Amino acid sequence: MAKMLYSVTMSVDGFIAGPGGDMSWMTEHLGPNETVDEIIGQIGALLVGRRTFGGDDPYKGVEEKEGKPFGGGWDGPQFVLTHHAPETQIPGTTFVGDLATAVAAAKAAAGDKYVNILGASTARQCLDAGVLDEILVLIAPVLLGDGVRLFDRPGGANVKLERISLTQAPLATNLWLRVAR
Numbered sequence: 612m613a614k615m616l617y618s619v620t621m622s623v624d625g626f627i628a629g630p631g632g633d634m635s636w637m638t639e640h641l642g643p644n645e646t647v648d649e650i651i652g653q654i655g656a657l658l659v660g661r662r663t664f665g666g667d668d669p670y671k672g673v674e675e676k677e678g679k680p681f682g683g684g685w686d687g688p689q690f691v692l693t694h695h696a697p698e699t700q701i702p703g704t705t706f707v708g709d710l711a712t713a714v715a716a717a718k719a720a721a722g723d724k725y726v727n728i729l730g731a732s733t734a735r736q737c738l739d740a741g742v743l744d745e746i747l748v749l750i751a752p753v754l755l756g757d758g759v760r761l762f763d764r765p766g767g768a769n770v771k772l773e774r775i776s777l778t779q780a781p782l783a784t785n786l787w788l789r790v791a792r
């Protein structure tokens with residue numbers, strides 16, 4: 612059965628996007644990463660928040676990579692969470708209006724591979740619903756000061772995590788964690 616993974620590049624101060632969803636900060640931190648290559652081969656489907664789907668792209672201006680998952684490194688079914696599905700169809704992309712339906716559809720499509728989650732709000736809802744299995748954080752050596760947090764859970768509550776691995780890539784430190792149950 613598919614596992615749900617939130618994989619994301621994060622600043623040292625805990626942001627995954629800058630103010631207003633800016634992703635230009637990330638461009639200089641993209642580079643070879645064996646852990647990411649390993650994960651990409653194990654992803655069967657994406658669960659994507661609408662703000663990520665229509666949002667800024669660290670590959671902006673790079674024609675062959677812009678607008679593509681993992682800069683074109685992955686291809687497959689995408690399930691986009693939104694309350695406002697567009698009328699025009701996008702091949703390979705399914706717009707879904709609630710989390711439970713989206714998770715079930717993405718898991719079915721992923722088979723025994725990962726459903727990779729893109730978007731902080733989407734990941735937080737998966738965590739709160741008890742369906743998030745793993746988190747892979749690529750820590751980039753930068754402070755952003757403001758923006759979209761890895762998880763924003765006002766009031767706070769402890770979530771215990773178990774380390775799967777800690778690896779070093781040339782431009783990032785990879786921390787791979789399992790959500791303890």
Ligand SMILES: NC(=O)c1ccc[n+]([C@@H]2O[C@H](COP(=O)([O-])OP(=O)(O)OC[C@H]3O[C@@H](n4cnc5c(N)ncnc54)[C@H](OP(=O)(O)O)[C@@H]3O)[C@@H](O)[C@H]2O)c1
Pocket residue numbers: 618619620621627628631632633634637659660661662663664666667692693694695707708709710729730731732733734736759
């Ligand atoms: N650093 C990285 O590696 C990385 C990776 C991915 C994304 N990002 C960044 O993260 C930011 C996006 O994260 P985010 O937390 O702001 O938003 P998000 O999770 O990408 O998307 C949130 C949107 O998804 C829809 N949605 C969420 N939950 C829903 C539900 N239960 N039912 C129906 N629709 C639902 C809503 O869209 P509607 O308003 O259309 O209903 C909501 O506004 C972007 O700036 C993106 O670039 C960074």
